[in-house]
Amino acid sequence: MSKNQAANEVKYKVALKLLDIMLRNGLISPAEYKKIDELNRQTFTPELSKVYA
Template sequence: MSKEQTANEVKYKITLKLLGILLRNGLITSEEYEKIDALNRQTFLPQLAKVYV
């Protein structure tokens, strides 16, 4: 895995953590979480995304 891909994996993982916090605090809905996660997957192209779920 290249440095760029590793950085994208880390960025994606951070966004998942932040989204989880927003969801738990009621600031976003489950549907919004799924939509944002889909956009993040397109942006960061994480190879390990299936592992994170």
């Protein structure tokens, strides 16, 4: 895994953690969570995205 790929993995995990917090606090709905997560997967293209699903 290259440094760029590793950085994208970290960025995706941080974004996912923030989404989790937002969902728990009622700031977003489960449908919004799913949509944003899909966009994050496109943006960060994490290599391990299948593991995260």
